[in-house]
Amino acid sequence: xxxxxxxxxxxxxxxxxxxxxxxxxxxxxxxxxxxxxxxxxxxxxxxxxxxxxxxxxxxxxxxxxxxxxxxxxxxxxxxxxxxxxxxxxxxxxxxxxxxxxxxxxxxxxxxxxxxxxxxxxxxxxxxxxxxxxxxxxxxxxxxxxxxxxxxxxxxxxxxxxxxxxxxxxxxxxxxxxxxxxxxxxxxxxxxxxxxxxxxxxxxxxxxxxxxxxxxxxxxxxxxxxxxxxxxxxxxxxxxxxxxxxxxxxxxxxxxxxxxxxxxxxxxxxxxxxxxxxxxxxxxxxxxxxxxxxxxxxxxxxxxxxxxxxxxxxxxxxxxxxxxxxxxxxxxxxxxxxxxx
Numbered sequence: 001x002x003x004x005x006x007x008x009x010x011x012x013x014x015x016x017x018x019x020x021x022x023x024x025x026x027x028x029x030x031x032x033x034x035x036x037x038x039x040x041x042x043x044x045x046x047x048x049x050x051x052x053x054x055x056x057x058x059x060x061x062x063x064x065x066x067x068x069x070x071x072x073x074x075x076x077x078x079x080x081x082x083x084x085x086x087x088x089x090x091x092x093x094x095x096x097x098x099x100x101x102x103x104x105x106x107x108x109x110x111x112x113x114x115x116x117x118x119x120x121x122x123x124x125x126x127x128x129x130x131x132x133x134x135x136x137x138x139x140x141x142x143x144x145x146x147x148x149x150x151x152x153x154x155x156x157x158x159x160x161x162x163x164x165x166x167x168x169x170x171x172x173x174x175x176x177x178x179x180x181x182x183x184x185x186x187x188x189x190x191x192x193x194x195x196x197x198x199x200x201x202x203x204x205x206x207x208x209x210x211x212x213x214x215x216x217x218x219x220x221x222x223x224x225x226x227x228x229x230x231x232x233x234x235x236x237x238x239x240x241x242x243x244x245x246x247x248x249x250x251x252x253x254x255x256x257x258x259x260x261x262x263x264x265x266x267x268x269x270x271x272x273x274x275x276x277x278x279x280x281x282x283x284x285x286x287x288x289x290x291x292x293x294x295x296x297x298x299x300x301x302x303x304x305x306x307x308x309x310x311x312x313x314x315x316x317x318x319x320x321x322x323x324x325x326x327x328x329x330x331x332x333x334x335x336x337x338x339x340x
Contacts, residue, residue: 010255011026011028011037011039011255012026012027012028013028014028014029014030014060014064015064015067017042017068017072020041020248020250020256021201021203021248021250022201023043023044023177023178023179024041024042024043024044024203024250025041025042025049025072026039026040026041026250026256027039027040027041027042027068028040029055029058029060029061029064030058030060031056031058031089032058032059033089034302034303035089035253037253038053038055038056038089038090038252038253039250039251039252039253039254040052040053040054040055041053041205041250042072043176043177043179044176044177044178045079045080045176045177046079046177047076047077047079048073048076048077048078048079049073049076049077049078049079050078050079050080050081050082050176050177051078051080051081051082051097051103052082052084052196052205053082053083053084053090053091053094053207053252054081054083054090054091054092054093054094054096054097055089055090055092055093056088056089056090056091056092056093056157056158057088057092057093057096057156057157057158057159058089058092058157061093062093062096065093065097065100069100069101073101077101077102077103078097078101078103079103080103080104080105080106080166081094081097081098081101081103081104081105081106082105082106082107082168082174082194082196083105083106083107083111083112083115083194084111084193084194084195084205084207084208084252085111085189085190085191085192085193085194085207085208086107086111086112086114086115086118086190086191087190087208088154088157088158089157089252090207090208090252091107091111091115091158091161092157092158092159093159094107094159094161095158095159095160095161095162096159098161098162099162104162104164104165104166105161105162105165105166106165106166106167106168107165107166107167107168107194108167108168108169108185108191108192108193108194109167109169109192110185110187110190110191110192111190111191111192111193111194112161112165112167113191114190114191115158115161116161118154118155118158119155119158119160119161122151126223127148129222129223130147130148130222130223131144131148133222133225134147134222134305134308136330136331136332137286137287137288137308137311137312137331137332138286138287138288138289138331139288139304139308143301143304146301146304146305147304147305150305168183168194169183169185170183170184170185171183173199174196178200179198179199179200179201179203180198180199180200181196181197181198181199181205182196182197182199183195183196184196184197184239184240184243186209186232186233186235186236186237186239186240187229187232187233187235187236188209188216188218188229188230188231188232188233188234188236189208189209189216189217189218189229189233190208193207193208193209194207195207195209195210195240197243197244197247198247202244202246202247202248203247203248203250204243204244204247204248204249204250204260205250206249206250206251206252207251207252208251208252208253209233209236209240210237210240210249210251210260210263210264210267211251211252211253211254212249212251212254212255212257212263213254214253214254215267215270215271216233217306217309217310218230218233218271218310218313219306219309219310219312219313220309220312220313220316221309222309227316228313228316228317228320229313229316230271230313230314230316230317231317231320233271234268234271237264237267237268238268240260240264241261241264243260244260245259245260245261245262246258247260249263271314274293274294274314275314275317275318275323277293277294278290278293278294278314278315278318278324278334279318279323279324279336281293281336282336283335284327284333284334284335285333285334285335286331286332286333286334287308287311287312287315287332288308288311290311290314290315291307291308291311294307294310294311294314295307315332315334318334319334322337323336323337324336324337325337
């Protein structure tokens with residue numbers, strides 16, 4: 001069931017912010033990816049603004065910030081930069097924006113550590129672990145090589161974080177301007193993604209954890225094979241039911257909307273349906289063979305890495321629950337566990 005979009009809140013253009021709630025400005029930045037954009041937010045913070053996310057080092061993002069510095073931010077500076085999570089479209093320009101504005105960067109410890117790991121040179125053993133991971137998922141040698149090439153393109157979107165990052169943690173209350181914001185964190189899509197719930201009115205900044213029309217990517221990490229990212233994500237959805245249901249949800253992709261609890265239930269049901277389809281596969285399957293069961297559209301090469309790691313996350317979750325077992329040969333293959 002889809003959430004209720006706000007007909008009075010069409011997206012702003014790339015250059016001009018739009019007020020979406022009192023004291024909250026909505027910026028939209030274009031991206032050369034299927035999503036097409038990322039939403040950023042400016043929260044009034046005394047004489048200036050707290051920026052929620054910075055965008056990535058995509059073509060055009062720095063000039064758009066420079067336009068803001070020459071206009072909106074000329075007399076109302078950025079006071080701090082709160083980065084919701086480590087992915088390039090959210091965090092990639094945080095270091096540059098901090099240097100440009102002089103504002104501190106705030107992140108959860110898990111997200112700042114993961115960002116520094118992603119930006120660092122990759123040791124040979126990590127590359128080989130990733131090569132082995134994709135090969136065991138059932139990718140061809142050509143497809144594996146393409147997955148390995150993504151790392152350099154990924155890193156090109158990142159700027160170095162400041163040496164000191166201010167940590168934020170779940171349960172903490174941040175005062176930003178006239179509002180107090182309770183920090184929520186959640187795993188699955190990213191290690192410790194930050195979301196903000198206003199304690200003074202009905203506004204919830206959801207980042208990528210809860211999106212209005214799509215579900216965030218929940219993928220197995222080739223370098224962290226013992227994790228169950230889907231379990232972390234589903235636990236986060238349950239935790240978020242503690243937030244008010246009447247909030248205006250501000251997502252990082254898509255339009256602002258109402259109906260948080262309904263959307264949380266719909267996303268949980270979506271993943272339950274995916275797990276059921278995998279259990280109904282019959283024969284033992286690899287992650288590549290699972291793709292037609294999970295995705296009802298043709299996947300191009302650009303989406304293949306995301307799709308395979310998402311399939312792996314679901315298979316690993318079923319394995320962790322004891323509902324599928326892995327046949328560990330040259331390929332990883334899973335088959336349902338027969339009930340006695």
